[in-house]
Amino acid sequence: MEFGGYIILGAVFAGLLFLGAAAVLWWAYRDGQFSDLESGSRTIFDDEEEPEGAQTDFFPTKNPEDLDGPPRRGE
Amino acid sequence: MSFPSTLTEAMSPTAEPKSDLLAKLSEVDRSMKVLGVFFTVCGLLWLMAGTLFALVASIKMHNVDFLGDSEFWTWGRVRSAHLNAMIYGWAFNVSFAVAPWIMARLCRTRVRFTNIFLFGGIFWNIGVVIGVYGILAGHKVGVEWLEFPAYVTPILALAFAFIGVWVILLFRWRQTGHVYVSQWYFLAAFFWLPWLYAMAQIMIVHEPARGVVQSLTNWWFAHNVLGLWLTPIAVGAAYYLIPKVLGRPIYSYYLSVIGFWALALFYNWAGVHHLIGGPVPAWVISAGTVASVMMVIPVIVVAINHHMTVVGLHREGWASPTIRFVVFGAINYTAVSLLGSAMALRSVNEITHFTHFTVSHSHHGVYSFFTMIMFGGIYYMLPRLLNREWPSAMLISLHWWTTAVGVTLMVIVLAIGGFIQGLQLNAIDPETETAAFEFLEVMRATIPYMVMRSLTGVLITIGHVAFFINIIWMLSRRAADGSESKPTLLTPGA
Amino acid sequence: MSDKKLPQDKDQYPTTGEPRETFEGHGFDDDRLQRVHAQLMREKEEPSEGFSPTPLFLVFVIMILAFWGGVYMVWYSGEFSAFHFDETKSAVVAEDTGPREVDMMALGRRVYAQNCQVCHQASGEGQRGVYPPVARADWVQDNPERLIKVVLHGLEGRVEVNGNTYNNAMQAFGRLNDQQVAAVLTYIRTDPDFGNDSYPVSPELVAQVRSDFDDRRNAWTQPELEDIHGPVTGDWSPPEGEEPEEEPDPAS
Known part of the structure; x- marks a missing residue:
């Protein structure tokens, strides 16, 4: 491929990527992804199985009894 | 309950989120079980193979004759086999295990049609086996990070398509x-890598x-595998x-x-500083x-985020294998990135380029940061x-201590040795205005550091063996005593 | 990725207000959960706003980095040229060091190799009946203006060189700049390999001929050139009292 071909190819790809990123950012904004971040950060917790405020990982035999862990996982 | 029964139905535009489909975390975990275990075990085997290649390559740096009578084990092949086994074998497999699992948990959806995912995974590993064999057999492409022979590329690309689309x-x-x-990071990574x-x-x-366009492409790619694939996966x-x-919650x-x-x-701009x-x-x-x-x-x-989230909970963190590994990785992410920014400055790069300092830096990034976080992910995921x-x-303790101490020592040893090497290579004799040291002199001066590097490598190998035993033990446990053991982490006060 | 309707709160929290089995609502009256929440509140105060603002020091870091980045790019931009590899040297300064001495013979040799050699051959002997020679040729040792016209606009029809007749068409090389034309003519007129012993040609002369015949589009013929310069004699010298380098150049 000639040098000019690479320039055109690169420009096309860069443009597509940039537009893609802009579209995603726009979508996220329109969707309200940035509107309530503080509660968004809590979506990883699940009050039934792995609630906020409880540690969920210990060394196998060192589960401290004083920490009230989550209930046994429902089957 | 309108549970989509076919793949096309599931992907159709009318498939809207339905709250009654919201899966429990345990349901998500169950649907990922085969996939997660498959990719973890594949990654583990590649980790062991890559460690073996690494040890051989490292010993050859100070004992040139070691395994010198076999063409398969010449330094130029073993070193590339190590790199590719670790990246395409270990790092990719473990990413395919941890990232989709976290993704599925955050999306609260069961992973469906897992056979296609698994199919992609099997082909990926077949591709890596052929590729590593091709390197050892001498068919490699002479471009760093892309050494796999051209004939495995289509297999890997196709396999990744099956995995990535999932x-x-x-x-x-x-x-x-x-x-x-984390979903942002994972999605972006799985979009960026195929490109x-x-x-x-x-x-x-x-x-x-x-x-020169070829070299630019090479380093744009090589640095971006770290920056736009491994980094988002591990940070996510x-x-x-x-x-x-x-x-x-996050601070x-x-x-x-x-x-x-x-x-x-x-x-994505950063790779150019290699040139x-x-x-x-x-x-x-x-x-x-x-x-x-x-x-x-x-x-x-x-x-800031990682530190401020952990701060005040050090005792709790220390009690968790996951946190030990992840926090070690997160601290090293900060360190390796700031060091990398410094190395991109022209005046620093003139010294560190073409020396063991760069080797130190890449181990700092891929091991101290990425691999340690992935170890943490596996310790959290597998139970x-x-x-x-x-x-x-x-x-677990042995694994953490040996790898954390081993890789830290390795990074420090190589950084010091590499920096001295760079200063010696650049040194000019003021009288003759020619190089102050002969190349051979400079090389001999690095040998003590190479020996120390091999020793730290042995330390890391011990950690990997402990990890290997632990996983195999865990997997075979049910077969051994016939009953499934319950994780203590889920049965408090047991 | 869908930008269709995404689940809203009403999808996640049953609108009836009933707690659902799989949801947070279930745990709210659980005193155990209250305990852990209380523990959490001790550790981290509830934010009053929607989000915590960016720490001030981070804003400073970003500003300093952006400023540094701009300065660095200005200093080491290499004029954004594709052919400027040494960031410590400015392209502008390099050109300000004054006019460069150009080796007219070296430049002429290169221009000859790139443009003339295909027909006139490396030896300059040309090809019998088709391409006239430039080596030991009466045309070449004649008035340089005649040669400049030929190079700039081409030549066609029957041509007589050294007593032999050639019939072909030479393309115009007007795309070469004045210095290149002057260099290649100087080269063929003075290089000992070609056996011509004549005077150099200056770029100013080329420029003058180029502007004099600015509107000419078609190639010259031998009779046309003879109307201006007379028959080719192969014995030409600059007008009296003028050095060849300072050839007629009233324009400047």
């Missing part, structure tokens, strides 16, 4: 409204660009694991969003340098997938 489908199937920052890989393969192997995993294990979620977009904006001093237009190098230094922004953001506890706390 992560995007998981996102498509999500049953939650909010997109957590990187395809461009690099086309412009270097299949329709080679000529001259840390953003999930740290708050999750400690039960405390400033707002900052994490800034961090993600800053990374997306700056990191400082080369016949590359000056502005290209300058742009790469500026972008590398601008990476300080997302790095500081991540550092949940298998509903079984880790068999030995001692082995």
